[in-house]
Amino acid sequence: MRAIQIARLDGPQAAHVVEIDEPAGGDDVVVVDVHAAGVAYPDALQSRGLYQYKPEMPYIPGAEIAGVVRSAPEEAHVRPGDRVAGLTMLCGAMAEVVTLPPERLFRLPDSVSFEAGAGVLFNDLTVHFALRTRGRLSNGDTVLVHGAAGGIGTSTLRLAPAFGAARTIAVVSSEEKADVARAAGASDVVLADGFKDAVKELTDGRGVDIVVDPVGGDRFTDSLRSLSPGGRLLVVGFTGGDIPTVKVNRLLLNNVDVVGVGWGAWTMRHPGYLQQQWAELLPLLASGRVRAPEPVVFPLEDAAAAIASLEDRTARGKVVVSLR
């Protein structure tokens, strides 16, 4: 089979196509013919050895797939021929065939393409966990999201209204990314530069209930200042590079929370959680209440460029690579 392999840790350009043997099946795994694989920021970090999870070398990048079940154990909830999305978490996805335990596979509605399906799990389940489990989103809340034209960002803009948010404020770095955020459903879009004052004006000084922050860095303190009393700042990632520190007197003075969001770690400790999450998301996607992502699709041969687009900040929305 064809797959992408990374054999040295000097960045995305090391990702290249190889011919390798298909993985062996087994009594307790599902074999999937992969049509598309998602690209997420950890793929860029991993290619430089900078991510907390370090796969054995050489490795196949990618955390999520969509495809068709080739074979499955008798008792599995998916059958041969089923269209599925799956989580390889945190590598192994960019290959024409993968094997996965049944609990990492999720039936895809017919209305969701393989490309969209390959881009749905990693971000949407993280955002579901962030807003519902950790962020305590209530009906009528206003949600601000940084990096709003990125994978986590567009996912937040698509999902937050379906979970009850009355308003979403997207923070982006350019006018071009503002268009991406609007297309993903943002109520308002502001530029990162000076976002605190813009948010103050948009909310008549009240601030927002939730900040979803996949960026971190030097905007963290202004994010805290943008919260209304009782607000929650959800720490999702650090694409901005620096890991911010927080002076906890700010939390006390304004009655706000900084909340860690580590979805992968949570799923390891909560068996069945992934399937519970999908049970909530599936009807929203199938009914069209939440639109599927509309990813930028790269051919497999250009996987290096696909991963690099997240690192060099040129990615628009979700990025996937196509395998069939």
Ligand SMILES: NC(=O)c1ccc[n+]([C@@H]2O[C@H](COP(=O)([O-])OP(=O)(O)OC[C@H]3O[C@@H](n4cnc5c(N)ncnc54)[C@H](OP(=O)(O)O)[C@@H]3O)[C@@H](O)[C@H]2O)c1
């Ligand atoms: N906690 C969890 O469980 C979890 C799960 C999944 C992902 N994550 C994390 O979430 C973060 C976002 O992932 P993603 O897949 O959404 O990434 P993405 O698609 O590349 O989006 C990230 C956004 O960050 C902004 N950004 C600001 N400074 C940047 C810089 N120096 N380099 C690159 N981007 C920069 C960019 O928006 P602007 O240009 O508009 O600023 C970009 O659109 C990553 O840190 C990832 O590891 C965490």
